[in-house]
Amino acid sequence: MPEVLAAALLYVVAAGAVQLLAALPVAAAAESLSENDPEAAGRFWLAASVFAPSAALALTVLALALARGGMLPPHLERTRPHVCWRWLLERPDADWHFTVGGALALGLVVFALGRFAWRWVSSTQVGRLAAAHVGDGGERVLVAHSDEPYCFAVGLGGGVAIISRGMVDLLDEQQRGAVLSHELAHIVRRDNAMHLVTELCATLSALVPLGFIYAYRWRSAAEAACDQAAAAASNPETVVEALELVERATVGLRPEWPEGLNPVYYGGVSPARRAARLMAPARAQIAPPLRVVLWVEGIVVVAALALGRQWVLDSLYCAGESVLKGLGA
Numbered sequence: 001m002p003e004v005l006a007a008a009l010l011y012v013v014a015a016g017a018v019q020l021l022a023a024l025p026v027a028a029a030a031e032s033l034s035e036n037d038p039e040a041a042g043r044f045w046l047a048a049s050v051f052a053p054s055a056a057l058a059l060t061v062l063a064l065a066l067a068r069g070g071m072l073p074p075h076l077e078r079t080r081p082h083v084c085w086r087w088l089l090e091r092p093d094a095d096w097h098f099t100v101g102g103a104l105a106l107g108l109v110v111f112a113l114g115r116f117a118w119r120w121v122s123s124t125q126v127g128r129l130a131a132a133h134v135g136d137g138g139e140r141v142l143v144a145h146s147d148e149p150y151c152f153a154v155g156l157g158g159g160v161a162i163i164s165r166g167m168v169d170l171l172d173e174q175q176r177g178a179v180l181s182h183e184l185a186h187i188v189r190r191d192n193a194m195h196l197v198t199e200l201c202a203t204l205s206a207l208v209p210l211g212f213i214y215a216y217r218w219r220s221a222a223e224a225a226c227d228q229a230a231a232a233a234s235n236p237e238t239v240v241e242a243l244e245l246v247e248r249a250t251v252g253l254r255p256e257w258p259e260g261l262n263p264v265y266y267g268g269v270s271p272a273r274r275a276a277r278l279m280a281p282a283r284a285q286i287a288p289p290l291r292v293v294l295w296v297e298g299i300v301v302v303a304a305l306a307l308g309r310q311w312v313l314d315s316l317y318c319a320g321e322s323v324l325k326g327l328g329a
Contacts, residue, residue: 002328004106005099005103006064006320008102008106009101010063010064010320011105011109012204012207013105013207014055014056014059014063015052016207018051019205019208019210019211023210025294026214028294030044030045030217042221042222042225045218046194046197046218049201049202049211052201052205056204063319064324067320067324068320071313074314084315084318085318086318089322095326098323102323108206111203115200116196119199127155128155130142130154130162131160134160141160141162143164144163145165149164149167149246150250151163151164151179153187161180170245170249174238175238175242178242179246181229181230182229186222191222194218198219201215220269223274227243227274228278236278240279243271243272244271244272246271
């Protein structure tokens with residue numbers, strides 16, 4: 001058990017540290033994105049969401065492997081400078097602090113993974129339920145008998161678009177086609193699954209909660225990409241008209257989803273903002289020079305890691321060793 005607590009504590013702290021260190025490069029890179037390419041923006045924000053938890057996992061495994069391996073401790077040689085964590089063990093109640101910290105970190109990891117697994121399983125079941133109502137040969141659209149105007153996609157793989165009777169009555173045929181094209185684009189892009197992944201990554205790195213901002217920006221980019229897909233299937237004016245009608249019909253209201261068919265993915269971007277974004281002219285790009293800065297910064301970081309490889313390894317060794325000792329492992 002102490003090893004599990006040590007791994008959880010190292011992971012959560014590393015995820016927060018990586019999230020904090022990457023914040024400025026992520027912000028700079030975001031400014032260099034093209035406004036007219038939401039697909040690229042979505043890929044960028046997905047990568048930004050996944051980066052900190054993935055890097056933290058690699059750092060945690062490496063730190064514990066070094067501490068448990070046969071590496072010569074850096075403390076035996078004063079000529080091997082590193083970030084030393086032994087001062088954390090100097091307090092008389094250090095073991096209590098390490099235990100509480102490890103328990104809280106483990107609770108966060110278990111909560112994040114458990115919530116992800118539960119939502120993944122329930123979302124899969126909802127998709128299968130909706131697909132069973134549609135049938136094998138039918139269109140991947142299901143009409144829900146509700147006066148509330150809504151339309152969303154369910155399922156993680158081959159999903160189904162659910163549109164309410166209220167939405168059908170609100171829109172004309174072309175507008176309905178545009179709305180359904182939007183939801184079917186979510187299905188093709190597997191946005192329900194990606195939404196769960198970004199939520200998981202944000203929760204795992206919640207010590208520095210920038211991941212929740214990245215997840216929101218990904219949702220916004222996904223909505224923009226699906227709006228563009230709907231505009232390509234019909235025309236931008238039809239999509240804007242449909243969004244404006246939905247905005248007027250739902251202002252101040254929260255749709256009541258059908259029981260058991262709650263949407264996994266919800267964009268969180270109002271129809272009015274989406275309509276304005278779809279019709280707004282693209283602003284001039286003033287940030288492409290930032291790409292050069294980012295490339296230079298990346299080269300500097302890689303060079304620093306290569307030149308300071310032993311310093312990094314010694315620091316990770318010390319971190320793993322200190323946490324394991326603090327937890328009595």
